[in-house]
Amino acid sequence: MKLSIAIPTYNEEKNIGFCIRAVYDWVDEIVIVDGTSTDHTVEIAKKLDTQGKIKIFIEENPPNFLINKQKAIERCRGTWILQLDADEIVSEKLKKELILAIGLNQKNNFDQSQPIAYRIPRLNHFLGSPLRKGGQYPDYCLRLYRNGVARIPGTSLHDQVQLTSQKSQVESLKSPLLHYPYPTFEDYVKKWMKYNTFEAQELAKKGVTPSLFNLILYFKVYPLLWFVKTYIRHKGFVDGFPGFVFSLFSALRYWVMYITLFEISRKKS
Secondary structure, three states, rough: OEEEEEEEEEOOOOOHHHHHOHHHHHHOOEEEEEEEOOOOHHHHHHHHHOOOOOOEEEEOOOOOHHHHEEEEEEEOOOOEEEEOOOEOOOOOHHHHHHHHHOOOOOOOOOOOOOEEEEEEEEEEOOOOOEOOOOOOOOOOOOEEEEOOEEEEEOOOOOOOOOOOOOOEEEHHHHHEEEEEOOOOOHHHHHHHHHHHHHHHHHHOOOOOOOOHHHHHHHHHHHHHHHHHHHHOOOOOHHHHHHHHHHHHHHHHHHHHHHHHHEHHHHHHO
């Protein structure tokens, strides 16, 4: 078996079909770890499995979805693993690059002169438009790697794939992975609130508490610095209204984190 796809899912009925159709015909295996979805995610995946390539495992839905992402990786049997989210689509150009990359690495044993992992640029879409500025592109992610050489710690929502050897050769592909995380603004706000709540809980675990100093940091300093960084320095204004909204709400997340931290602190006291 050459290539496995690892996908964690939870209530992804709007996305999973597009994700699977883009890779189904040319991969060997698709491993889905579903966090007990309450919609039709699992049923859609099963209907699309016309060749017996899809393996579905049902797990709990942890607050940190990276835990299920790691479980999907661990269950892959292919020589290579392409890690995807359900709201990501492999374009035809990227497909050709992926096949070429795997074809150049056909040796059974690791060859130090050949890459064992590849970074893939990701083109994020928001309010129906691609975000090419604001620090959102190329958004390189380590997504294609040999089985057994990478893992996700899962200690934070921001954890990235880590290679087991720091000396491993890593290269970058050119064609972007298409990312559609927010079909509607309502979907964006729901995920935005979920991530901010999780971040506030992590801050509380680290001993961060409400105070005048932190109030100034989270209501003035952090939001202002972030907005200037993404909208001005990284030219988020080039992406028009979607770029403005994305930079604005990315900055305002600090307000929500602090307010949630305040609520957590009051409950403890």
